[in-house]
Amino acid sequence: MSGRSISLILFSVLVLATLGITFWASRQTKTPSDFYAAGRRIQGWQNGVAISGDYMSAASFLGIAGLISLFGYDGFLYSVGWLVAYLTVLLLVAEMLRNSGRYTMADVLAFRMRQKPVRSAAAISTVGVSIFYLVAQMVGAGALMRLLLGLTGDTAAIGAIVGVGVLMIVYVTFGGMIGTTWVQIVKAVLLMAGTVLLSFLVLAKFGFSMNKMFADAAAASGKGDAFLRPGLRYTNTLDLFSLGLALVLGTAGLPHILIRFYTVPTAQAARRSVNWAIGIIGTFYIMTTFLGFGAAALVGHAAITKADKAGNMAGPLLAQSIGGGADSFGGELFLAFIAAVAFATILAVVAGLTITASSSFAHDFYGSVIRKGERDENAEVRVARITALFIGAIAIVLASFARGMNVAFLVGLAFAVAASANLPTILFSLYWKRFTTTGAVVGILVGLFSCLLLVAVGPNVIGAKGLFLKDASPLFGLENPGVVSIPIGFLAAYLGTVLSREKASEERYEELRVRALTGIGAEEAEPAPTTPARV
Amino acid sequence: MASDSRYRPEDRPVSAAGETAVEAVGQDPELTELERRHNRFIWPVTAFFLVYYLSLNVLAGTAPGFMGRKVFGQFTFGYLFALSQFLMAFIVAWAYTRFARRRIDPLAADLRDKFHDKEVAR
Numbered sequence: 001m002s003g004r005s006i007s008l009i010l011f012s013v014l015v016l017a018t019l020g021i022t023f024w025a026s027r028q029t030k031t032p033s034d035f036y037a038a039g040r041r042i043q044g045w046q047n048g049v050a051i052s053g054d055y056m057s058a059a060s061f062l063g064i065a066g067l068i069s070l071f072g073y074d075g076f077l078y079s080v081g082w083l084v085a086y087l088t089v090l091l092l093v094a095e096m097l098r099n100s101g102r103y104t105m106a107d108v109l110a111f112r113m114r115q116k117p118v119r120s121a122a123a124i125s126t127v128g129v130s131i132f133y134l135v136a137q138m139v140g141a142g143a144l145m146r147l148l149l150g151l152t153g154d155t156a157a158i159g160a161i162v163g164v165g166v167l168m169i170v171y172v173t174f175g176g177m178i179g180t181t182w183v184q185i186v187k188a189v190l191l192m193a194g195t196v197l198l199s200f201l202v203l204a205k206f207g208f209s210m211n212k213m214f215a216d217a218a219a220a221s222g223k224g225d226a227f228l229r230p231g232l233r234y235t236n237t238l239d240l241f242s243l244g245l246a247l248v249l250g251t252a253g254l255p256h257i258l259i260r261f262y263t264v265p266t267a268q269a270a271r272r273s274v275n276w277a278i279g280i281i282g283t284f285y286i287m288t289t290f291l292g293f294g295a296a297a298l299v300g301h302a303a304i305t306k307a308d309k310a311g312n313m314a315g316p317l318l319a320q321s322i323g324g325g326a327d328s329f330g331g332e333l334f335l336a337f338i339a340a341v342a343f344a345t346i347l348a349v350v351a352g353l354t355i356t357a358s359s360s361f362a363h364d365f366y367g368s369v370i371r372k373g374e375r376d377e378n379a380e381v382r383v384a385r386i387t388a389l390f391i392g393a394i395a396i397v398l399a400s401f402a403r404g405m406n407v408a409f410l411v412g413l414a415f416a417v418a419a420s421a422n423l424p425t426i427l428f429s430l431y432w433k434r435f436t437t438t439g440a441v442v443g444i445l446v447g448l449f450s451c452l453l454l455v456a457v458g459p460n461v462i463g464a465k466g467l468f469l470k471d472a473s474p475l476f477g478l479e480n481p482g483v484v485s486i487p488i489g490f491l492a493a494y495l496g497t498v499l500s501r502e503k504a505s506e507e508r509y510e511e512l513r514v515r516a517l518t519g520i521g522a523e524e525a526e527p528a529p530t531t532p533a534r535v
Numbered sequence: 536m537a538s539d540s541r542y543r544p545e546d547r548p549v550s551a552a553g554e555t556a557v558e559a560v561g562q563d564p565e566l567t568e569l570e571r572r573h574n575r576f577i578w579p580v581t582a583f584f585l586v587y588y589l590s591l592n593v594l595a596g597t598a599p600g601f602m603g604r605k606v607f608g609q610f611t612f613g614y615l616f617a618l619s620q621f622l623m624a625f626i627v628a629w630a631y632t633r634f635a636r637r638r639i640d641p642l643a644a645d646l647r648d649k650f651h652d653k654e655v656a657r
Contacts, residue, residue: 073602073613077595080620084588087627091577095635214609228611229603230595237596244592248585268640271632278628282621510557517569518646520556 003332007149010340015167018183018347022171025179032377035176035384036103036359037262042181044269048276051260053184054352055082055251055277056191056284058140058345059411064285065318066311067233068292069304072221074233075292079285081247086281088252090274095267096430096516097258105255106364109425109444112508113437115373119364121444125421126255126360128448129414130353131395133256136410137353138164138399140312141346147313148339154403161399168350169392172358173385177263180351187348192280194341198315198334199287201322202294213290216297227296239478243412246482250415253422256356267519291315298322310408316342350395358387405467409460409479413451416482420489421447428493430516433509435493438500443493450488454481550650559650569642576634584627591616 033039042050057063060082068075101107106122138161145160146152171179206213218227226232234240251257261270295304295314298321307313316338320326323334362384367375425443428435457475461467466474478484497504515521550559560566595602595613602613 073611073617074595076614076617077591080591080617081588084584084620084624087584087624088581090628091581091631211608211610218609225603228605228609229599229613231599234596237593240592240596241589244589248588267643268636271635275628275632278624282624286618286621507557510561511555513570514556514561514566514646517566517573518556518560518643518650520560520647520650 003335004149006333006336007339010336011343014340014344014347017186018167018171018344021182021186022175022179025175025182028178029176032381033102034178035381036363037259038177038181040263040265042263044264044272045276046181046185047260047264047269047273049188049280050181050184050263051257051273051277052280052284053186053188053191053348054256054260055281055349056188056345057137057349057411058144058342059136059408060285060288061191061195061345062144062312062315062342063310063408064288065291065295065315066304066308066313068288069295069299069314069318070301070311071233072217072223072227072293072296073230076289077230077234078243079288081244082251083278083282083285085248085251086274086278088249089257090271090278093252093258093426093430094261094270094274097426098261098264098270099267099519099522100430100512100516102262102522103259104360104363105258105422105426106360109429109440110364110368111429111512112435112505113429113440115368117441118437118444119368121441122422122425123360123364125417125444125448126364127357127391129255129417129422130357130360131391131398132410132417133414134350134353134357134391134395135398135402136407136414137346137350138395139402139405139407141350142399142403143308144312144342144346147308148316148335148342157403158400161403162396164346164350165392165396165399167347168354169388171347171351172355172388172392176381177355180355181260181263183351184348187344188280190341190344192284194338195284195287195291198319198322198338199290199294202290202298202318205294205298205322213293213297217293220297220300222301236478238483239480242478242480242483245486246412246416246419246480249423249486250417250419250482253418253426254414255360255418255422256352259356259359260352291318294318310406354388354391354395355384357391358384361387361391409455412480413455416451416455416480416485417448419482420451420485421445423486424490424493428497430512432497433506434497434504436497436500436502436504438502439493439495439497442496443489446492446496447485447489450485451481454478454485554650556650560646563646563649565642565646565649569639569646572638572642576631576638580627580631584623587623588620591620 029035031039064075064079067078097108100111105126106119109122110118141164142157142161146156171183214228218224221227223232261273264270264273292314295318299314299317304311304314304317307317316335319334319338320331324330362380366383367380421444424447425440428439454476455461458481459465459474459479462469462472462474464470549555602611604612606612606615
């Protein structure tokens with residue numbers, strides 16, 4: 001049996017299994033709370049596994065292993081921030097957010113503010129961040145499926161993009177948050193199983209001596225000891241600092257991660273979710289060392305870059321080599337398995353992003369702005385389902401046009417926007433008594449647009465390494481805008497508050513304080529009735 | 536208050552005695568104590584892990600030679616420092632969980648009980 005047909009069988013099993021989950025989830029989804037937040041019935045550990053599934057994208061699975069295989073130490077350095085970021089989530093955000101919101105990030109931002117302006121701004125930022133992330137994932141999906149299935153030509157890439165897009169629409173429209181959660185759990189289990197197995201086999205090849213693995217990798221890389229120290233990939237300290245800052249602060253502002261905390265019944269369960277996520281994600285990134293250095297030593301630099309210049313094939317090629325090499329049954333089986341894991345990874349992440357963007361549009365924009373707060377949550381859910389269709393269609397079109405481009409920087413942009421626009425507003429909302437509506441709106445919009453502007457005039461877009469104007473030099477020298485845009489976001493939220501004459505609602509702040517700290521009003525698994533009694 | 540359209544009345548839980556959460560426990564010294572303990576833990580620890588993490592990136596950028604020095608075998612200082620970040624994250628998460636379970640959760644549970652028991656107390 002050829003590798004491609006094994007791959008196709010595994011892919012089909014995966015698609016059928018996830019569609020089965022979606023069908024089951026659709027039968028469980030009866031109320032708006034079920035659709036948006038899985039009825040708050042997800043257990044802490046389950047949510048922790050789902051967060052890991054939501055977070056570890058193909059970029060981190062294949063991308064970081066690839067970076068390590070090509071640049072050694074610098075690749076491992078890059079992976080660290082992805083984990084440490086969860087301490088920001090754990091300490092500052094997770095529990096208070098769960099206690100004070102219900103369905104979207106804007107629930108917390110708008111809690112003590114005027115609903116319309118804050119929800120509109122938060123919806124723009126949520127949909128924006130999710131679409132950048134989504135397009136990056138789907139362009140990656142197109143390229144990866146082509147590589148993994150050994151197909152050629154644009155039709156294959158577009159086919160993969162459309163296939164992934166249609167599946168994510170189905171998961172979200174029919175399965176809602178329950179379906180999305182279980183797709184993410186299945187993916188996380190597959191990803192961890194694949195990574196543990198591969199790491200074990202790699203270590204066995206080196207007689208369980210990491211020392212030998214490092215030595216062989218450094219020798220095979222052709223760079224010697226330089227492979228084991230910083231400097232092969234990141235040469236600009238300020239850019240590296242900026243990247244680290246955006247990672248470590250941005251995760252706590254990523255809407256698709258934040259809304260996962262609404263799916264659990266208590267603050268303790270939210271805490272337990274982050275702890276599980278930290279355990280899983282930490283273990284995963286430590287193991288990428290084995291995949292990356294293992295690939296450098298066993299597959300070799302030339303073979304990795306020949307398959308894909310960015311190194312994305314390092315993991316799959318390593319699996320093939322461990323299984324017995326190309327054209328052996330074991331090699332093809334391992335390759336197909338890793339390809340299926342990568343496919344599951346992409347599906348779980350895009351489903352999480354799609355439900356986030358759709359929920360925010362329906363709950364924040366349609367519910368608050370179009371219906372002017374006369375809430376009808378059942379109508380909102382209908383709107384959310386239709387929105388998922390549109391978000392999916394938009395992502396398919398954008399990703400098809402961008403398929404040949406290097407859009408990896410879009411993930412960095414999503415983190416920078418999350419850290420510059422969302423995090424300042426979340427922190428001030430929760431912890432600063434004087435914070436006002438003007439401060440929140442100004443903070444979100446200035447943070448968002450300063451990131452977009454700095455990236456648009458930076459080296460990823462303009463100049464030799466950029467998408468356009470290859471002869472020009474970029475106006476802003478850093479690839480990562482965080483070091484400039486994050487302070488701008490905090491400053492804008494602060495100045496918007498102190499310079500406007502608006503007075504913060506003290507009474508509403510007290511309510512948020514009591515609720516966020518104690519959980520009063522957010523204890524039940526099922527939240528309050530959908531149509532409030534007007535007093 | 537109820538006339539102000541910017542507020543969403545459904546967000547405001549009411550105890551059996553008809554009090555809002557703020558009326559019931561907003562002035563409670565236990566709440567102030569809970570908030571004080573929370574803030575005294577999270578902000579210094581956040582400052583610590585941000586500095587610890589960012590110093591890895593700064594050292595990698597400014598002192599690659601030092602980071603590349605081998606401590607034993609092929610293990611460089613930079614690799615061990617990066618690996619220690621994972622350990623640091625596990626320890627901070629463990630310490631926070633222990634702190635929250637001992638110093639935060641009992642107070643929060645007490646305040647919730649006070650809110651729900653208001654009727655009984657009268």
